[in-house]
Amino acid sequence: xxxxxxxxPAVPAWPRQWRTLALAVLAALSLAGCATLPQAGPTGRRxxxxxxxxxxxxxxxTGVSALPQAETLPRFTALPPSWRTSVGQLAPGDTVSVxxxxxxxxxxxxxxxxxxxxxxxxxxxxxxxxxEIDQGGRITLPYVxxxxxxxxxxxxLARDIEEQLRGKSEYPQAVVQLxxxxxSAVIVGGxxxxxxxVRLTAAHExxxxxxxxxxxxxGETGDLLLRVMRGDAVSEGPVDxxxxxxxxxxxxxxxxxxxxxxxxxxxxxxxxxxxxxxxPLPLRSTSLAEGLALAGGANENVANPAAxxxxxxxxxxxxxxxxxxxxxxxxxxxxxxLLAQKFDLQNKDVxxxxxxxxxxxxKLLQMxxxxxxxxxxxxxxxx
Numbered sequence: 001x002x003x004x005x006x007x008x009p010a011v012p013a014w015p016r017q018w019r020t021l022a023l024a025v026l027a028a029l030s031l032a033g034c035a036t037l038p039q040a041g042p043t044g045r046r047x048x049x050x051x052x053x054x055x056x057x058x059x060x061x062t063g064v065s066a067l068p069q070a071e072t073l074p075r076f077t078a079l080p081p082s083w084r085t086s087v088g089q090l091a092p093g094d095t096v097s098v099x100x101x102x103x104x105x106x107x108x109x110x111x112x113x114x115x116x117x118x119x120x121x122x123x124x125x126x127x128x129x130x131x132e133i134d135q136g137g138r139i140t141l142p143y144v145x146x147x148x149x150x151x152x153x154x155x156x157l158a159r160d161i162e163e164q165l166r167g168k169s170e171y172p173q174a175v176v177q178l179x180x181x182x183x184s185a186v187i188v189g190g191x192x193x194x195x196x197x198v199r200l201t202a203a204h205e206x207x208x209x210x211x212x213x214x215x216x217x218x219g220e221t222g223d224l225l226l227r228v229m230r231g232d233a234v235s236e237g238p239v240d241x242x243x244x245x246x247x248x249x250x251x252x253x254x255x256x257x258x259x260x261x262x263x264x265x266x267x268x269x270x271x272x273x274x275x276x277x278x279x280p281l282p283l284r285s286t287s288l289a290e291g292l293a294l295a296g297g298a299n300e301n302v303a304n305p306a307a308x309x310x311x312x313x314x315x316x317x318x319x320x321x322x323x324x325x326x327x328x329x330x331x332x333x334x335x336x337x338l339l340a341q342k343f344d345l346q347n348k349d350v351x352x353x354x355x356x357x358x359x360x361x362x363k364l365l366q367m368x369x370x371x372x373x374x375x376x377x378x379x380x381x382x383x
Contacts, residue, residue, distance in 0.1 A: 193218060222240065281346075305331040306332045
């Protein structure tokens with residue numbers, strides 16, 4: 001650490017109050033010469049000097065060619081049709097119940113009605129279930145055995161059951177009810193009001209329909225990412241960009257999964273801005289001009305608009321390590337306001353507005369006032 005020695009010259013035989021003032025001024029001046037005055041960060045000159053020493057690369061943004069490449073944001077892509085069971089067909093994991101109606105000789109309700117094939121008002125339904133369709137897509141029923149259920153509609157499965165009962169029961173009829181569409185539904189999770197399973201119907205619900213049936217998304221949409229998974233295929237993009245003209249109008253298929261994820265993207269504004277803070281960065285293009293506006297712009301009392309910097313880590317290629325880069329833009333030039341509209345901010349950017357070096361004398365006088373004001377107050381009290 002550099003030592004700071006204060007040498008006070010011989011003070012003439014001035015009045016006591018003048019000697020006190022002289023000592024206070026000399027002490028403040030010595031502090032200004034030996035230590036840095038209060039600052040929000042480095043000056044623009046020090047940042048440029050550090051770049052010249054190789055601490056990081058400095059890019060002077062004086063034209064369109066110097067603008068950095070915009071960040072690649074996720075965009076929705078079409079998903080191929082699934083090989084899975086189509087809408088309306090049963091799938092592994094679904095649970096069904098089978099209701100048997102019999103006339104004549106009965107095997108489920110017992111006895112005989114004696115009505116033959118005529119209408120029998122005494123016929124009653126006997127319910128078997130719920131039965132879960134196993135991973136192989138099969139169910140097992142008494143007097144029927146094992147049947148393939150996956151890929152069949154409830155009506156088709158009922159006809160299959162009736163065929164198996166012929167010769168065992170007189171005039172059998174069966175009704176298959178879908179109790180829980182665990183396998184032929186869509187899973188919705190994340191930032192929605194009612195996450196869970198949404199059953200698909202013959203109405204062929206689309207992606208936006210499923211989100212609406214789940215109660216819609218929660219919170220602001222600017223930082224929400226929608227991810228749709230169908231088998232090994234994934235499509236994701238900003239919720240703000242979702243519409244019936246893109247993937248939002250895609251019919252959903254059994255087994256699809258939908259996740260609404262809230263991202264934590266943001267950028268920070270430091271230095272001599274009016275509102276130093278961390279600001280959320282939505283999943284869309286956000287310019288440097290917009291970022292400065294959110295921070296209230298540069299503080300005209302202490303800031304140096306000619307020294308606006310954006311600190312960023314840049315990866316030249318996917319396999320290359322990150323490298324620090326500082327972009328310098330002089331906001332005293334009118335053209336810089338046009339360039340700032342084309343300068344896209346990225347996640348974890350640091351926007352820094354350096355303080356004006358001309359403010360140092362003012363800060364020095366403020367320090368002198370802080371030292372001398374208590375003495376004046378004490379003098380007034382003693383008198």
